[in-house]
Amino acid sequence: MTYPSTRLDVSNLILERGEFVLSPALTFTAQGPSLIQLGGENGAGKTTALRALAGLVTPASGSIHWCRQSIDKLDNYATSLNYIGHVSGLSAELSVRENLEFIAAIGRQQQVRSPAAALALLEAQTFAEQPVRQLSAGQRQRAALARLALFDCPLWMLDEPFTALDADSRKLVENLIDDHLERGGIALIATHQPWGGRHQATQIHLGRQST
Amino acid sequence: MTYPSTRLDVSNLILERGEFVLSPALTFTAQGPSLIQLGGENGAGKTTALRALAGLVTPASGSIHWCRQSIDKLDNYATSLNYIGHVSGLSAELSVRENLEFIAAIGRQQQVRSPAAALALLEAQTFAEQPVRQLSAGQRQRAALARLALFDCPLWMLDEPFTALDADSRKLVENLIDDHLERGGIALIATHQPWGGRHQATQIHLGRQST
Amino acid sequence: MFDFLNKYASLMHFYRLSRRLSQWLAPLTAVLMCAGVVGGLWFAPTDYQQGDSFRIIYIHVPSAWMSLFVYMSMAGAAVSILVWRVKVAEIALRCSAPLGASFTFLALVTGSIWGKPMWGTWWVWDARLTSELILLFLYLGIMALQNAIEDRRVAARAAAVLTLIGVVNIPIIHYSVEWWSTLHQGPTVSKFDRPSIHLHMLIPLLLMSVGFTTFYISALMVRMRTEILRYDRKTNWVREIVTTHHGSPSSV
Amino acid sequence: MSPQALVCAVLRREFRRTARNQSEAGHPLIFFVLAVMLFPFALGPDTALLSVVAPGVIWVAALLAASFSVEGLFRSDFADGSLELMALSGAPLALVGLAKALAHWLVAGVPVLLLTLPLAVGLGLDPGVLAILMASLALGSGCMSLLGTSISALTVGLRGSGMLVALLILPLYIPLLIFGASATANAALGLSAAAELYFLAGLLVLALTLTPWATATALRIRLS
Amino acid sequence: MSPQALVCAVLRREFRRTARNQSEAGHPLIFFVLAVMLFPFALGPDTALLSVVAPGVIWVAALLAASFSVEGLFRSDFADGSLELMALSGAPLALVGLAKALAHWLVAGVPVLLLTLPLAVGLGLDPGVLAILMASLALGSGCMSLLGTSISALTVGLRGSGMLVALLILPLYIPLLIFGASATANAALGLSAAAELYFLAGLLVLALTLTPWATATALRIRLS
Ligand code: HEM
Ligand SMILES: Nc1ncnc2c1ncn2[C@@H]1O[C@H](COP(=O)(O)OP(=O)(O)OP(=O)(O)O)[C@@H](O)[C@H]1O
Ligand SMILES: Nc1ncnc2c1ncn2[C@@H]1O[C@H](COP(=O)(O)OP(=O)(O)OP(=O)(O)O)[C@@H](O)[C@H]1O
Ligand SMILES: [Mg+2]
Numbered sequence A, B: 001m002t003y004p005s006t007r008l009d010v011s012n013l014i015l016e017r018g019e020f021v022l023s024p025a026l027t028f029t030a031q032g033p034s035l036i037q038l039g040g041e042n043g044a045g046k047t048t049a050l051r052a053l054a055g056l057v058t059p060a061s062g063s064i065h066w067c068r069q070s071i072d073k074l075d076n077y078a079t080s081l082n083y084i085g086h087v088s089g090l091s092a093e094l095s096v097r098e099n100l101e102f103i104a105a106i107g108r109q110q111q112v113r114s115p116a117a118a119l120a121l122l123e124a125q126t127f128a129e130q131p132v133r134q135l136s137a138g139q140r141q142r143a144a145l146a147r148l149a150l151f152d153c154p155l156w157m158l159d160e161p162f163t164a165l166d167a168d169s170r171k172l173v174e175n176l177i178d179d180h181l182e183r184g185g186i187a188l189i190a191t192h193q194p195w196g197g198r199h200q201a202t203q204i205h206l207g208r209q210s211t
Numbered sequence C: 001m002f003d004f005l006n007k008y009a010s011l012m013h014f015y016r017l018s019r020r021l022s023q024w025l026a027p028l029t030a031v032l033m034c035a036g037v038v039g040g041l042w043f044a045p046t047d048y049q050q051g052d053s054f055r056i057i058y059i060h061v062p063s064a065w066m067s068l069f070v071y072m073s074m075a076g077a078a079v080s081i082l083v084w085r086v087k088v089a090e091i092a093l094r095c096s097a098p099l100g101a102s103f104t105f106l107a108l109v110t111g112s113i114w115g116k117p118m119w120g121t122w123w124v125w126d127a128r129l130t131s132e133l134i135l136l137f138l139y140l141g142i143m144a145l146q147n148a149i150e151d152r153r154v155a156a157r158a159a160a161v162l163t164l165i166g167v168v169n170i171p172i173i174h175y176s177v178e179w180w181s182t183l184h185q186g187p188t189v190s191k192f193d194r195p196s197i198h199l200h201m202l203i204p205l206l207l208m209s210v211g212f213t214t215f216y217i218s219a220l221m222v223r224m225r226t227e228i229l230r231y232d233r234k235t236n237w238v239r240e241i242v243t244t245h246h247g248s249p250s251s252v
Numbered sequence D, E: 001m002s003p004q005a006l007v008c009a010v011l012r013r014e015f016r017r018t019a020r021n022q023s024e025a026g027h028p029l030i031f032f033v034l035a036v037m038l039f040p041f042a043l044g045p046d047t048a049l050l051s052v053v054a055p056g057v058i059w060v061a062a063l064l065a066a067s068f069s070v071e072g073l074f075r076s077d078f079a080d081g082s083l084e085l086m087a088l089s090g091a092p093l094a095l096v097g098l099a100k101a102l103a104h105w106l107v108a109g110v111p112v113l114l115l116t117l118p119l120a121v122g123l124g125l126d127p128g129v130l131a132i133l134m135a136s137l138a139l140g141s142g143c144m145s146l147l148g149t150s151i152s153a154l155t156v157g158l159r160g161s162g163m164l165v166a167l168l169i170l171p172l173y174i175p176l177l178i179f180g181a182s183a184t185a186n187a188a189l190g191l192s193a194a195a196e197l198y199f200l201a202g203l204l205v206l207a208l209t210l211t212p213w214a215t216a217t218a219l220r221i222r223l224s
């Protein structure tokens, strides 16, 4: 399936966290298919920006529109969005499979694959029955990324998705993102590593300024 | 200063964690200057191996010798070693500077720089007064790595040192490692990212096997 | 010196030794206990105050003594674990805790059964009674700590530290009746110079006590043998045993 | 997905986590038992005194145990990002909150009730008083779980949330304590405790209808 | 580096962390105050009864507060890797343990002592009994901090360490409680409490000499 018309408009977004102010204000428009790579030095505000775009942080000012509607007013924004941040969203006591089953059970997003199939896609079957607490850093990251294969969301936001991944898994994730773009999706990724997928990435560089 | 004669001998090291067994057994010798990059897919056992070499995990069998003495019998192994793992060793409530001052105060290793100078070397002055809890992922990693500049230890062990670092900081850390090698030191790094420093890195590939 | 000690305390040697030991101890236990029960139930005279209800003493007192004795032997094992890292002691500590807890539980239960006719209630918050209850919690704590740590050798050392910290409680339990004048019986038997108990009552009691001790040791040996096999499961001698006897370690 | 299915999914997850990490779930129970059992040591073996204070001691221990077992209700969900995920999943948070409270009651409230029996007998409580104590605790513990879930949601992820929960929750629990204690006091005097029990039942119904919304709002505030 | 300097470095760090995160440090204190204050609600306004149970209630509340404030003593150090770092730094861990226990006593023990004064007066305690209560609590809380540090070290990083700490620590604290309670009971009867206080002092000396080694061993075990 493909996504008919997807569009994210961000204008004059200003974010504050304590002393830190994201500046200059963030303005861009993304129309699917499009891949946006957020760059900028450490502490530039990439994580903060992604969280704001996901609706998890309230911006100081500016607006975010999804399909021409402000995300504050949209009820179903959450179901269009797959956000994967620094923390994995996996409960340490449960096995990878149990975690994914819970995510599938509560998610309002459209599910396209069974948890087992999603794990297989990430080549995570070998450790699917291990409790998350026992996983290595890379295994944990792969378990978190399996969410991308589980749901069908037009908008992806990934914060440092390649952390701790070995070369093969990295390729795997790049392919996932490429496929997503081919379906007409939008992907925002914040990473310091060069993008190696088939599609072209638009670079957005965040400057840093402390006041 | 340079390190006169440094030598790490690892022979037939076998590690176990629950069902996981590191195999084949790990055997190598490193004589300063030398840089060893531990490779292997996710879950191959790199982190486990580094922790065992640092003396934090008791191996199931095999021996680790530092300067021809078993590390179990060495009292001062800890003072020759700078191990930086996944967790930062920084207390979230304290500022970066306070953390480094505490580390300098309790460390038995030979201190070569003041905490402030060590932070300056990592270009971490801008956030030195912020509590660690507020730092971005890369800033936190840099604060942890400042320990490398603080002490004078012939043996370095770094687990994914480049995680979340921007290109400049990455170069900085590579230079630190190069300088360390020039002084005759030994560095073991576990990372999936290609090594970009001046010196040649010896690759050790860990295989994975679950019993 | 320690190498020598460790060789003698090697698991394989101990495994063989323990089998011989329990071959002797198991029948001895049976004999002692039978003699004690017969002596206690038939030959001991009826108590002039308590009637026949006192006969529960033959279970109560030995198990109460064992609850303290097992703890003290665990403390001994704990020292050898922390100082010399003796593997056999690690196993002995791990296997003793449930036995000690059972003795304690038995002492509590028989005590309160005895308390009903004696004091008119199952339970009073008397110093000795409550401190015996604390001992039960100590045992449970040691077991819980051992279960919480996955690596058995690490678990054994942690349990050893805890056991030693808890040793302070033993004298408190033992002397509690003297320090606080309480409901519970003062020392009647252990005043060996002039025991305030009839000889026909005393002898079965002593028989039972020795029988409980040998029971503890032989039960410990059985438990330890299974645990030894688990410890050394990757060594050749265990593999040999397991393959020649087709599984079930308890049958060896 | 139907509301029942959602509640079931949350309950199943909570039960699994409890089963995996029994010792964490056991903490409030052990705390409850030990807190009650410390009193005989502290007050001495005076049986009459013990049986007079027993219902009060049990109520206070149950309150304290509830107040600090609710504290962790959302902690790991918040830390590992699951809470963010639930909010982003679009599932109705009020239902999630209700399911969480139910899970808390089943995992922490009911066992406290069961443990009360032997403890109360050990402290020499009269059977008639014991029945009223159990009834008042059963109603009260439901309220405690529901109220506690809201407070826990309000403070999740805040530094020192433990203190905040204790500080915010105990004043809310005090009415429960007053009615519970006066029910058992009436019973001890041979009077009827029906009025107090009706009142506690009323509070429970109120909490059932209102707290899920409070929890949902609190979670939304904490996540933004 | 000299032992004093090491102890000072650890103390300074602990104080700073406490100052930054006051609400976490305040939790056991709030708990202590609330636990004591719940009793008048639970037992009703019978002043005579209250003043009889007051020393026991205060001792129990202090024990419970200590038992769960020590629990977190090493938690964040373990989680953020600081503990590993201290072990790798080559600093003597026994000294670190002693400094941690001292910090705990200063941050959690002393404030409990100070809070005891108004609470005891509020519960109608007699001044003579109050003095003995304070003395016994002062000695007892030192033991609690020292023992608690060892147990906390032994369980740090284990799943469900909260329950383990409670389960392991309370049996060790009960002797303190028994002596403390019997000291105040003697004082209430107008008898001398010297024997019990000497005993508590002896336990404190014992704990001072032995527990730092236990803590160091425990930390080494947990890190391996
Ligand atoms: C739940 C209730 C009871 C508990 C927990 C309990 C506990 C103990 C313990 C721990 C000991 C061993 C003390 C030592 O050797 O230091 C003991 C010994 C003894 N108990 Fe009990 N007891 C209970 C009830 C009773 C009752 C009701 C009686 C009879 C009136 C009784 C009579 C004795 C006697 C005669 C001894 C031997 C004392 C000696 O010579 O050392 N116990 N009990
Ligand atoms: N609570 C806070 N109070 C004050 N400043 C904060 C707070 N949280 C974050 N910051 C600051 O906000 C800035 C942006 O942080 P953010 O995590 O968004 O950076 P980032 O671009 O993701 O960096 P990295 O590449 O290291 O991941 C940092 O400088 C950080 O120090
Ligand atoms: N407590 C445990 N019980 C069982 N298995 C474990 C435990 N801890 C780790 N493992 C397993 O040990 C293996 C090695 O983990 P380790 O963290 O050393 O891998 P790694 O090479 O560092 O991987 P990565 O590249 O992802 O960082 C993994 O397969 C992991 O699942
Ligand atoms: Mg970031």
Ligand SMILES: [Mg+2]
Pocket (backbone or CB within 6 Å): A136, A137, A138, B046, B047, B048, B159
């Ligand atoms: Mg790793």
